[in-house]
Amino acid sequence: MYLPFDRGAMSTNLANLGGVRFWARGSGAVDISFNCRGGGGSGAEFDVSEEWRLIEIGVNELTTTFADPPSAAWIGEACVGLYLSRRSAANTGEFWFEIDDVVFFGVGASAATGSLQ
Numbered sequence: 293m294y295l296p297f298d299r300g301a302m303s304t305n306l307a308n309l310g311g312v313r314f315w316a317r318g319s320g321a322v323d324i325s326f327n328c329r330g331g332g333g334s335g336a337e338f339d340v341s342e343e344w345r346l347i348e349i350g351v352n353e354l355t356t357t358f359a360d361p362p363s364a365a366w367i368g369e370a371c372v373g374l375y376l377s378r379r380s381a382a383n384t385g386e387f388w389f390e391i392d393d394v395v396f397f398g399v400g401a402s403a404a405t406g407s408l409q
Contacts, residue, residue, distance in 0.1 A: 295394070296373040303329055303370035310398025311350035312374070316340045318389025323377050324349065325357045329370040333357040340389055351398075 297304045306326070316322070318340040325335025334354035338347050351366040374394075378387055 293376045293391075294373055295376070297371060301372055303372050306368035306371045306396070308399035309351055309366075309368050309396060311348060311353075312394065312396055313346070313348040314394040315344050315392045316347050316389060317342055317344045319387045321378065322389050323357075323375075325375045325377075326354070326368070326371050327373045327375060328368060329372060333375075334366050334368075335375075344392075 306328070312324070316338070319342075321337050321339050323335055323337050325333045327333050333356070334351070335357045336349050336353050336355065338349065340347075351368070354366055376389070376391065
């Protein structure tokens with residue numbers, strides 16, 4: 293599942309992002325990853341069950357999923373969207389997940405949600 297920050301693929305600077313918070317449920321582990329131009333992507337895996345659960349992932353919990361050049365730290369510049377998927381070979385096969393109430397928190401987070409403060 294891909295959640296673009298802007299329908300025209302305009303990038304958003306999330307360098308000061310604190311993290312992302314949302315409700316989720318599903319059939320197992322799910323990966324969340326920020327797609328950022330130039331800095332690559334950073335993500336984390338989280339576990340879900342059939343019951344709704346509040347997930348909060350700080351940028352300090354993100355690891356580099358792809359980057360050119362490689363980076364161990366969150367860069368957050370020129371981000372275009374958020375991916376939710378299952379990536380590892382152990383997670384192949386049929387699965388399902390749902391998310392709700394996605395909130396970005398930290399300095400500058402309102403730019404990604406489209407609200408002005």
